Amino acid sequence: MIDNENSECERIEAEGGDYHKFLTLDEEKRGRIINASMKEFLSGYKKASTDNIVREAAISKGLLFHYFGTKEKLYDFMVRYAVETMRKEYIDLINVRQRDIFDSIWQTSLLKRDLCMKFPSVFDFLTGAYVEADHEINAGGALKDLQSMHANLVAEIFAHADLSLFRDGIDPKAAIKIIGLTFAGYANAKIAETPSGKTGETARENYDIYLEELKEILDTMRACFYKQQ
Amino acid sequence: MIDNENSECERIEAEGGDYHKFLTLDEEKRGRIINASMKEFLSGYKKASTDNIVREAAISKGLLFHYFGTKEKLYDFMVRYAVETMRKEYIDLINVRQRDIFDSIWQTSLLKRDLCMKFPSVFDFLTGAYVEADHEINAGGALKDLQSMHANLVAEIFAHADLSLFRDGIDPKAAIKIIGLTFAGYANAKIAETPSGKTGETARENYDIYLEELKEILDTMRACFYKQQ
Amino acid sequence: MIDNENSECERIEAEGGDYHKFLTLDEEKRGRIINASMKEFLSGYKKASTDNIVREAAISKGLLFHYFGTKEKLYDFMVRYAVETMRKEYIDLINVRQRDIFDSIWQTSLLKRDLCMKFPSVFDFLTGAYVEADHEINAGGALKDLQSMHANLVAEIFAHADLSLFRDGIDPKAAIKIIGLTFAGYANAKIAETPSGKTGETARENYDIYLEELKEILDTMRACFYKQQ
Amino acid sequence: MIDNENSECERIEAEGGDYHKFLTLDEEKRGRIINASMKEFLSGYKKASTDNIVREAAISKGLLFHYFGTKEKLYDFMVRYAVETMRKEYIDLINVRQRDIFDSIWQTSLLKRDLCMKFPSVFDFLTGAYVEADHEINAGGALKDLQSMHANLVAEIFAHADLSLFRDGIDPKAAIKIIGLTFAGYANAKIAETPSGKTGETARENYDIYLEELKEILDTMRACFYKQQ
DNA sequence: GATGAATGAGGGTTCATTCAT
DNA sequence: AATGAATGAACCCTCATTCAT
Numbered sequence: 017m018i019d020n021e022n023s024e025c026e027r028i029e030a031e032g033g034d035y036h037k038f039l040t041l042d043e044e045k046r047g048r049i050i051n052a053s054m055k056e057f058l059s060g061y062k063k064a065s066t067d068n069i070v071r072e073a074a075i076s077k078g079l080l081f082h083y084f085g086t087k088e089k090l091y092d093f094m095v096r097y098a099v100e101t102m103r104k105e106y107i108d109l110i111n112v113r114q115r116d117i118f119d120s121i122w123q124t125s126l127l128k129r130d131l132c133m134k135f136p137s138v139f140d141f142l143t144g145a146y147v148e149a150d151h152e153i154n155a156g157g158a159l160k161d162l163q164s165m166h167a168n169l170v171a172e173i174f175a176h177a178d179l180s181l182f183r184d185g186i187d188p189k190a191a192i193k194i195i196g197l198t199f200a201g202y203a204n205a206k207i208a209e210t211p212s213g214k215t216g217e218t219a220r221e222n223y224d225i226y227l228e229e230l231k232e233i234l235d236t237m238r239a240c241f242y243k244q245q
Numbered sequence: 246m247i248d249n250e251n252s253e254c255e256r257i258e259a260e261g262g263d264y265h266k267f268l269t270l271d272e273e274k275r276g277r278i279i280n281a282s283m284k285e286f287l288s289g290y291k292k293a294s295t296d297n298i299v300r301e302a303a304i305s306k307g308l309l310f311h312y313f314g315t316k317e318k319l320y321d322f323m324v325r326y327a328v329e330t331m332r333k334e335y336i337d338l339i340n341v342r343q344r345d346i347f348d349s350i351w352q353t354s355l356l357k358r359d360l361c362m363k364f365p366s367v368f369d370f371l372t373g374a375y376v377e378a379d380h381e382i383n384a385g386g387a388l389k390d391l392q393s394m395h396a397n398l399v400a401e402i403f404a405h406a407d408l409s410l411f412r413d414g415i416d417p418k419a420a421i422k423i424i425g426l427t428f429a430g431y432a433n434a435k436i437a438e439t440p441s442g443k444t445g446e447t448a449r450e451n452y453d454i455y456l457e458e459l460k461e462i463l464d465t466m467r468a469c470f471y472k473q474q
Numbered sequence: 475m476i477d478n479e480n481s482e483c484e485r486i487e488a489e490g491g492d493y494h495k496f497l498t499l500d501e502e503k504r505g506r507i508i509n510a511s512m513k514e515f516l517s518g519y520k521k522a523s524t525d526n527i528v529r530e531a532a533i534s535k536g537l538l539f540h541y542f543g544t545k546e547k548l549y550d551f552m553v554r555y556a557v558e559t560m561r562k563e564y565i566d567l568i569n570v571r572q573r574d575i576f577d578s579i580w581q582t583s584l585l586k587r588d589l590c591m592k593f594p595s596v597f598d599f600l601t602g603a604y605v606e607a608d609h610e611i612n613a614g615g616a617l618k619d620l621q622s623m624h625a626n627l628v629a630e631i632f633a634h635a636d637l638s639l640f641r642d643g644i645d646p647k648a649a650i651k652i653i654g655l656t657f658a659g660y661a662n663a664k665i666a667e668t669p670s671g672k673t674g675e676t677a678r679e680n681y682d683i684y685l686e687e688l689k690e691i692l693d694t695m696r697a698c699f700y701k702q703q
Numbered sequence: 704m705i706d707n708e709n710s711e712c713e714r715i716e717a718e719g720g721d722y723h724k725f726l727t728l729d730e731e732k733r734g735r736i737i738n739a740s741m742k743e744f745l746s747g748y749k750k751a752s753t754d755n756i757v758r759e760a761a762i763s764k765g766l767l768f769h770y771f772g773t774k775e776k777l778y779d780f781m782v783r784y785a786v787e788t789m790r791k792e793y794i795d796l797i798n799v800r801q802r803d804i805f806d807s808i809w810q811t812s813l814l815k816r817d818l819c820m821k822f823p824s825v826f827d828f829l830t831g832a833y834v835e836a837d838h839e840i841n842a843g844g845a846l847k848d849l850q851s852m853h854a855n856l857v858a859e860i861f862a863h864a865d866l867s868l869f870r871d872g873i874d875p876k877a878a879i880k881i882i883g884l885t886f887a888g889y890a891n892a893k894i895a896e897t898p899s900g901k902t903g904e905t906a907r908e909n910y911d912i913y914l915e916e917l918k919e920i921l922d923t924m925r926a927c928f929y930k931q932q
Numbered sequence: 933g934a935t936g937a938a939t940g941a942g943g944g945t946t947c948a949t950t951c952a953t
Numbered sequence: 954a955a956t957g958a959a960t961g962a963a964c965c966c967t968c969a970t971t972c973a974t
Contacts, residue, residue: 037937060377062291066965076939081966083937147376185473190465194427197462201430208375233426236419240469244414266954295948305956307951316948495958518835520749524944534960536947541958545944604895605834643931648923652885655920659888666833691884694877698927702872724933753969763935765972774969 028096035093038083048073049080053094054137058144061091061153091153098142099158106131107165115178117192118234121199125230129223136219143207170196181242191241202233257325264322267312277302278309282323283366290320290377325387327371335360336394344407346421347463350428354459358452365448372436399425410471420470431462486554493551496541506531507538511552512595516602519549519611549611553603556596557616564589565623573636575650576692579657583688587681594677601665628654639700649699660691715783722780725770735760736767740781741824748778748835782832783845785825793818794852802865804879805921808886812917816910823906830894857883868929878928889920 028035038046052072056064066087070077084090109127114120132139142162148154174196179188206226257264267275281301285293295316299306313319338356343349361368374388403425408417435455486493496504510530514522524545528535542548567585572578590597600620606612632654637646664684715722725733739759743751753774757764771777796814801807819826832846861883866875893913 041937060289060291062289065963067963077965078940078967079938082939085966087965186469187465190462191469194462194466194469197430197434198423198427199430200434201426201428204433205426205429232419233423236416237423240415240420240423294946296946299957306949306958307956308954310949311954314949499958518747518749520747523942525942535945536961537959539945540960543945644927645923648920649927652920652924652927655888655892656881656885657888658892659884659886662891663884663887690877691881694874695881698873698878698881752967754967757936764937764970765935766933768970769933772970 027100028093033089033092033096035083038093041083045073045075049075049083050094050097051137053090054098054141057091057094058137058140060144061087061148064091066090088153092158094141095145095154096158098138098145099162101135101138102131102142102162103165105134107169110169110173112169112172113176114173115176116181116238117173117177117195118238120173120177121195122231122234125227129227132223133220183241183243186241195237195241198233198237202230256329257322264312267322270312274302274304278304278312279323279326280366282319283327283370286320286323287366287369287373289373290316293320295319321387323370324374327367327374328387328391330364330367331360331371331391332394334363336398339398339402341398341401342405343402344405345410346402346406346424347467349402349406350424351460351463354456358456361452362449412470412472415470424466424470427462427466431459485558486551491547491550491554493541496551499541503531503533507533507541508552508555509595511548512556512599515549515552516595516598518602519545519606522549524548546611550616552599553612554616556600556603557620559593559596560589560600560620561623563592565627568627568631570627570630571634572631573634574639574696575631575635575653576696578631578635579653580689580692583685587685590681591678641699641701644699653695653699656691656695660688714787715780722770725780728770732760732762736762736770737781737784738824740777741785741828744778744781745824745827745831747831748774751778753777779845781828785829785832786845786849788822788825789818789829789849790852792821794856797856797860799856799859800863801860802863803868804860804864804882805925807860807864808882809918809921812914816914819910820907870928870930873928882924882928885920885924889917 028039038049041049049069052069053064055072056069064087066077066080069090070080073080080090084093106124106127110120110124112120114123142159145154145159174192177188177192182188182191257268267278270278278298281298282293284301285298293316295306295309298319299309302309309319313322335356339349339353341349343352371388371391403421406417406421411417411420486497496507499507507527510527511522513530514527522545524535524538527548528538531538538548542551564582564585568578568582570578572581600617603612603617632650635646635650640646640649715726725736728736736756739756740751742759743756751774753764753767756777757767760767767777771780793811793814797807797811799807801810829846829849861879864875864879869875869878
């Protein structure tokens, strides 16, 4: 992991934008700018004000544009950065080789909780980016990359699933589809009802309540779809 | 149903805003303003321009503000109007007294298709309103009302469901929860992948493909959750 | 001359820009905006500040852009306006049917003096527009129109000239070319040495000194090129 | 001519600016900065960007301001430098002791062609400096110096002219004035119609066409003003 | 000397909102 | 009721200039 940071730069730069100046900045200031930008963009691309960002990050207006050129490129960078964080801190950590897909779901949920605790704004920001109404803004392929990474992940988990666990008389492929939809629905419901921005202990508690609820659902589904032992 | 129109006014006015002037407008002009506003707000609250709205509706700038006071109240009205349309054209038409919840789901899907065909922008607009990043804008409780109407609807459907149809060894309440999540997830997935704005025959065909897919899922679930006949 | 004003609108609008809103403005405010703009653009397109223009014209920033859309279109309008003024107040007034081209030159010089006295900024502004370094700005063909109007004028004057006045042994066509160049050079020299912005009596005096000098040159040239009577 | 370079420094420094640091720079880098600046200032003082200059010259932003202090002083230096080049490469080379002023004009035209071929940007830059709309910028007296050098030159040429060549009945002083104006007008017309920036063979050809045209005019004028041989 | 990150006033432009008519 | 000219604060962005290294 020596070149951890460098490899991140490469990935973020890969597809076009030139964020070199910014990426070689000292970490503290870079962090301030990233946090300020993510926070401001939570309210939508159009409504976000670069004035607010520079005020929050305590830098001059000119500097922000020295690094990013335009508001749009700043947003583009933030999306790439968030996607890259998701990959390193979530996607890459998942063990896809488990026989019980409910175990897989449980594990990913724990990792997702850890991610949200560690980088709360990253997750909220990406959620916002997905629904960003200003479609011209989503140009950069980073979001699509994340979606396909996620799709691959799901496919791999399902590929490693032990289908013999499923109850006789149930088509495992159909069942898996349903299971996928169920947890997608669950995640959406949770995102919709969660007031973002909670941090610290409160967030942790919220999350653990959610995980308890999830555990029950998983158990129920095991009962529905799996053979009785 | 003589007072159809008046009752609508009452509901829309109920919670605060004073849209009396607008609601007593002649229907043709009112329709022009509503359509223009919905269309423009599809691109997001902030990005929507009152200039575009008045141009599309062929009214003067002053008149729009004469009716609604501020852009925010205009948006608020549009949300209420769309919610009210959903209620009248969708929620109220659902027959909750069916024994098989998969039949209920099927029926609601057909009604939803009809709604989308009849008022395409209403549905797209509401979808946008849900994810509107500008949380200060969602103040009006209309969206919450719609959510609770929807929750009540689901509760009623489930209350009328014949639990004896469920397979032994499955907790029907847990199963119902899962079923709800599954179709929520399915709906979300479809919304995400549907390019809005399609109208006419194409839209109809898209919808029918979707319904066919849904039918398969329903059948699979019946196999999973219900007793073999 | 009843439709004097309307025909002006048509000409200025003809080639593209939509300046209708501005042209139907009451004359007093329109004049303020035109004067302020011309004055500010004297220092060059790039250096001119719309802030200064609106301050000088005593209107709001928004109103200027309500009328003209962009700074570039404002400049374009001013060029058209100045060209149109030149046409109406100078080109159209010249009597091209004179036998002695030195009389023609004298007459045009008198008319030019009157123009400069009446619209001092118009002339200075156009001079600046000719040399405007920012070539992308000169897009509108108005300046070219003026040049070709001027060229036509010169051609007509020369066409009506009585060539039999020229001394034997001089090619009248070559002589006419030289005469044209001489007065072009003279005009340029005068423009270069004149501090613009002078108004009132001083300007008048400057002009009359210039005319006296011109008269001498004309007499000399008559002696050079014409037969002795 | 050993102190060629030093004397140049003195002249450029004479009237105020302190360009010592820059003038003692190694020639290669100095050349890069001069060329980059001239090129950029061709588009006008205001539009020229110091960013472009340092990029083209491959030096840092700080260094440019280390040498020149402000953009305005940089421009001032460039004017002085261009004027000095004109003097050394044009004014000083002219032989004023010729009897036929048309020969003098011909000779200066040849020299001017050589200058333009050798330092194309110097000539274009000075032309631009003359018409620079931003009058505050022309403060430095260098341009005036050039003008007076030119005036002296013309005076000397005319002083050496053999007035007995002129036709009887023509006042030679008046004729000379006219001749001066004619070629001033001709030069201006040519500058206006020449698209600058042409280099190499094309420029050479353009020039030679121009010289041919000039020769004809000279012959005509000889016929007009001189005695028949 | 040499660098380029950093500054911030100023630039052109937008747009919800007001108001005289 | 109906108009649309008028407003001005806020927006994104530029760029000559400074300064710590």
